[in-house]
Amino acid sequence: MPFFSIITPVFNTPRFALEECIASVIQQTDGDWELILIDDASPEQWIAPYLRELEQRDPRVKVLLRESNGGIVAASNDGVNLATGEFIVLLDHDDLLEITALGRVRQVLESDGSIDYVYTDEDKVNEAGEFVDRFNKPRWSPERLRGQNYCTHLSVIRTDLLRTVGAFRAGFDGSQDYDLILRVTEQARKIVHIPEVLYHWRVLDGSAAKSTDAKPYAYPAAVKAVSEHLERLSLANDVHMDDQMLIQRRPTLENAPLVSVVIPTGGTVRRVWGNTVVLVEQCVRAVLERSSYPNIEVIVVADAGVANDVLERLDERDEVTIVEYSRPFNFSEKINIGSRYCNGEILLSLNDDVIPVNDDWLEHLVMFFEESDVAVVGPMLLLEDFTIQSAGHFFHRGVHEAAHARSASESGRFGLLNIPSERSSVTFAAAAIRRSIFESLGGLNIDLPGAYNDVDFCNKVVMRGMRVVWTPHSQAVHFESASRSPDISPSDTSRMSARWASQLRGPDPYLRLFDLEMSGLSEYDEYEQWLRIEPDSGPLLRPSLTSVPTVSPVHPRLTHSYSD
Amino acid sequence: MSEQKTSTTSDFSHVCLEIEFETVEQLQMEILRLRDELIGAAAELGELRARLNAPVLNAAAAQTKTAVDNSQELVRRIADLERRNQQILASASWRVGNLVIRPFSFVRRMFSRGS
Numbered sequence: 157m158p159f160f161s162i163i164t165p166v167f168n169t170p171r172f173a174l175e176e177c178i179a180s181v182i183q184q185t186d187g188d189w190e191l192i193l194i195d196d197a198s199p200e201q202w203i204a205p206y207l208r209e210l211e212q213r214d215p216r217v218k219v220l221l222r223e224s225n226g227g228i229v230a231a232s233n234d235g236v237n238l239a240t241g242e243f244i245v246l247l248d249h250d251d252l253l254e255i256t257a258l259g260r261v262r263q264v265l266e267s268d269g270s271i272d273y274v275y276t277d278e279d280k281v282n283e284a285g286e287f288v289d290r291f292n293k294p295r296w297s298p299e300r301l302r303g304q305n306y307c308t309h310l311s312v313i314r315t316d317l318l319r320t321v322g323a324f325r326a327g328f329d330g331s332q333d334y335d336l337i338l339r340v341t342e343q344a345r346k347i348v349h350i351p352e353v354l355y356h357w358r359v360l361d362g363s364a365a366k367s368t369d370a371k372p373y374a375y376p377a378a379v380k381a382v383s384e385h386l387e388r389l390s391l392a393n394d395v396h397m398d399d400q401m402l403i404q405r406r407p408t409l410e411n412a413p414l415v416s417v418v419i420p421t422g423g424t425v426r427r428v429w430g431n432t433v434v435l436v437e438q439c440v441r442a443v444l445e446r447s448s449y450p451n452i453e454v455i456v457v458a459d460a461g462v463a464n465d466v467l468e469r470l471d472e473r474d475e476v477t478i479v480e481y482s483r484p485f486n487f488s489e490k491i492n493i494g495s496r497y498c499n500g501e502i503l504l505s506l507n508d509d510v511i512p513v514n515d516d517w518l519e520h521l522v523m524f525f526e527e528s529d530v531a532v533v534g535p536m537l538l539l540e541d542f543t544i545q546s547a548g549h550f551f552h553r554g555v556h557e558a559a560h561a562r563s564a565s566e567s568g569r570f571g572l573l574n575i576p577s578e579r580s581s582v583t584f585a586a587a588a589i590r591r592s593i594f595e596s597l598g599g600l601n602i603d604l605p606g607a608y609n610d611v612d613f614c615n616k617v618v619m620r621g622m623r624v625v626w627t628p629h630s631q632a633v634h635f636e637s638a639s640r641s642p643d644i645s646p647s648d649t650s651r652m653s654a655r656w657a658s659q660l661r662g663p664d665p666y667l668r669l670f671d672l673e674m675s676g677l678s679e680y681d682e683y684e685q686w687l688r689i690e691p692d693s694g695p696l697l698r699p700s701l702t703s704v705p706t707v708s709p710v711h712p713r714l715t716h717s718y719s720d
Numbered sequence: 721m722s723e724q725k726t727s728t729t730s731d732f733s734h735v736c737l738e739i740e741f742e743t744v745e746q747l748q749m750e751i752l753r754l755r756d757e758l759i760g761a762a763a764e765l766g767e768l769r770a771r772l773n774a775p776v777l778n779a780a781a782a783q784t785k786t787a788v789d790n791s792q793e794l795v796r797r798i799a800d801l802e803r804r805n806q807q808i809l810a811s812a813s814w815r816v817g818n819l820v821i822r823p824f825s826f827v828r829r830m831f832s833r834g835s
Contacts, residue, residue: 492752496745598756616759655763658770 158265160189160258161241161315165231166203166249167196173250173358174203178210178217180252180356186259189245192218192235197225229324229332236315236323244318246311246333250358252281253310257354261312264348272314272344273337275307276354287356291570294578295665296347299524299625302382302395303402303575305334310355313340328381330374335381342388351668379403391526402571404629407519412451414500415518416591417443419454420481420490421508423462428635429540434466435508435635442511444475449518455497457481457490488600488609491584495594501525503594505610507585513538513631520630521588524576531593531622532614534582535630536573538564545634548579548626552662555611557583564631576627578666580659581614586632589613593622601651607644608652615656744809754798761791 162181166174181191193207204221211219220234236244243265247253261274279290293306300306311333321339328335341347375397382403386393394406421436428438440454453475458467460482470476477497481490491505502522514520521533537545539561547559547568559566559573567574584600587610597616600609614624652660765787 492749496748595752596755598754598759599752601756601760602753612760615763616756619759619763654767655760657767 157188158243158262159241160243160245160261160312161235161239162189162191162245162247163194163232163235163239164191164247164249165194165196165228165235166198166207167225167228167231168198168200169203169249170360171202171206173360174206176252177247177250177358180255181247182214183255184253184258185256186262187216188262189258190216190218190239190241192220192238194220194231194235195222196227196231197222227329229326229329232324232332236318239315242315244313244315246309246313248309248358250360251309252356252358254352254354254356257310260350260352260354261310264350265312268346268348270345271348272317273340273347274310274312274350275347276310276350277352278309278355278357279353280359281356282359287353288359290353292351292668293349294668295349296341297578297666298341299623300575300577301338301341302385302405303577304571305331305337305378306570307337307341308333309357311337314344317343328377330371331377331381334378335384338381338385339388342385351663375401389527392523398574400567400571400574402574405523405576407516407523409519409522412449412519413502413522413525414451414453415449415502415504415522415588416495416498416500417452417454417504417506418457418491418494418498419506419508420457420487420494421462422459422485423466424508426509426635434463436462437466437469439506439508439511440470440473440476443506444473446512446515447518448515449522451500452518453477453499455479455494457494459485484605486602486605487584488602488604491609492599492602495591495599498591501591503589503591505584505587505589507634507636509635510537510586510632511635513633514629517630517632518588520627524625524627525588525590527623529622530590530625531597531617531620532582532587532589532624533630534579534587534624534626535632536564536626536628537583537586537632537634540633540635542633544573545636546583546585547573547628548624548667549581549583549611549614550667551580551660551664554660555581555608558667572667574628576625576629579614579624579626580618580664580666581611582624582626584610584613585634585636593617593620603651604648607648611660612652612655615659618659751798751802758791758795758798761787765791 164177169177178191178193181189193210195203195207198204207219207221211217218238220238222231222234226234232246243261245258245261257276261276264274265271275293277291277293279287282288291306294300297306313336317340318336321336321343324332324336379395379397383393383395386395386405392405392408392410394408395403396406398404419436419439421439424435425432426435427433428435436456436458440456443454444452454473455477456467456470457479458481460480467478471478479494479497481493483489491503495503502525504518504521512518517535521535524530524533534546534548536547539545542564544557544559544562544564544566546557548557550556550558558579559568562573594613597613597620599613601612604612617624768787
């Protein structure tokens with residue numbers, strides 16, 4: 157039965173906030189914990205005696221009064237040194253734990269002895285006492301963690317592991333928890349996300365929860381933490397912080413593996429931006445002439461009806477191989493056949509009605525294959541009018557294009573549309589696939605000739621414990637009608653249901669709750685239904701604060717309303 | 721089709737290698753299909769087992785057994801096919817043939833385009 161050591165460094169905390177913070181611990185429904193309060197030499201005179209009084213009144217409370225101010229890292233490490241629990245719980249001095257938090261974490265930890273790190277959803281509690289900005293986090297998403305410290309609150313870490321990685325490090329003030337989480341997750345045997353709001357981050361003047369300007373020193377520290385993390389993993393580590401305070405990686409490929417672009421085509425001619433073009437010619441030209449990537453071959457899988465002059469013009473390019481396909485349309489089979497002619501490590505599935513937007517679109521896809529468990533990487537697909545066609549797939553009683561028809565300039569909730577991150581699936585209108593994995597997973601399912609073949613493949617990838625990544629930094633335009641209804645037969649649906657009903661029903665592990673409003677599924681009734689079926693949709697229990705051993709009146713401002 | 725190929729080469733051995741090449745191609749596509757089917761069967765098993773947890777679905781038990789049997793059969797078939805494929809790929813005739821046939825691929829495309 158895990159015993160928790162809650163570490164809370166204290167420094168000049170507003171009285172009401174510290175009292176509520178401590179109350180939220182003392183009222184935990186699970187009582188097997190110790191609270192370690194480290195006062196970092198607060199100038200506020202009331203703090204030290206208040207903490208001493210608490211220690212005397214409750215044997216579970218330990219207090220350390222530092223003689224001099226050492227900063228958050230030193231104070232936190234003092235707490236770690238005092239901890240006797242099997243797990244360390246990180247709690248800031250003005251924040252609140254949901255009163256069921258430790259109980260829920262315990263349930264999860266007891267289900268599997270190899271869990272080393274648990275994180276949960278969180279929200280903010282504002283100055284009016286309202287709970288706002290609910291952050292529904294994804295399942296463990298290492299790529300997203302490199303872009304932002306999405307795990308941060310609530311974090312519960314196995315004490316042995318925390319000590320093994322060296323606890324908090326000097327030089328990362330303001331992002332010391334980010335640095336710690338990166339190091340812990342590199343070595344954790346198992347990481348679990350609890351999709352419930354178990355932590356409330358206090359918004360106060362001067363707090364990072366209120367303003368990104370509150371702790372400017374935190375941002376270079378965050379960049380340094382991610383850079384060192386990438387270095388430890390021997391990954392390219394050219395990182396910088398963008399204007400939204402998200403950390404971005406620049407592709408720096410030492411070796412550019414050959415990318416085999418497989419383009420199925422029926423030789424369609426249509427008007428694009430006022431010009432009549434043969435789509436496949438436009439696509440091949442754009443791929444070969446616009447891409448800065450140095451190592452590309454193209455395999456065009458052409459229907460028998462494609463005009464000879466088109467094929468001859470394509471064949472004039474040294475990089476192009478033409479493969480004939482004479483059977484009825486089957487996208488899956490065409491890609492599978494094309495894969496046989498690939499020489500590259502990376503197979504890029506590309507519709508003939510897609511063209512890249514940025515020159516380095518391939519670099520931004522290929523960079524993720526540095527890690528062997530990445531099997532598929534998808535770009536941001538835009539429609540002809542530069543609204544979003546797909547930011548990856550989203551599972552919710554079926555398959556949906558995330559952020560469909562939203563503006564490409566939107567950053568999404570918590571920067572979601574600006575950060576490379578894991579997805580359940582991406583569309584194969586444009587997707588890079590590690591070819592060895594493509595072959596080992598049997599390629600695309602030829603029984604799904606038109607729809608769902610990409611979702612099916614990505615589900616196979618995830619089933620085998622590998623990752624599907626989506627990145628906003630590789631962009632391509634897909635000349636597909638925004639209003640075109642998908643051509644899905646009942647047999648396609650039936651096949652998908654037989655294999656993947658549980659996954660497709662949702663909730664999607666990577667895009668959750670408020671992401672719905674980006675996915676074209678914001679109708680109120682669906683939203684409400686989804687709320688009802690979500691495991692974390694039950695009434696949230698808030699600390700009542702009535703039995704808190706405080707020396708001042710209980711702060712009355714906590715309410716239950718969300719105001720997103 | 722075979723007449724067209726024969727007319728492109730005066731060396732009969734090339735025609736034989738071409739036939740072997742196409743057989744391997746088909747074989748490899750079949751292996752892909754079977755691998756997909758195998759993984760799909762495992763996924764279906766997972767779905768069926770999940771449904772079995774619900775008390776009402778006794779019928780799913782029979783489906784599960786069938787899926788297990790199918791899955792085991794698929795494993796056996798895949799192993800056979802992969803072994804056969806490796807034998808072909810390791811054979812001298814395949815290695816030589818692949819090199820010899822490659823320059824004719826354009827000619828072959830042109831002829832099959834006209835057919």
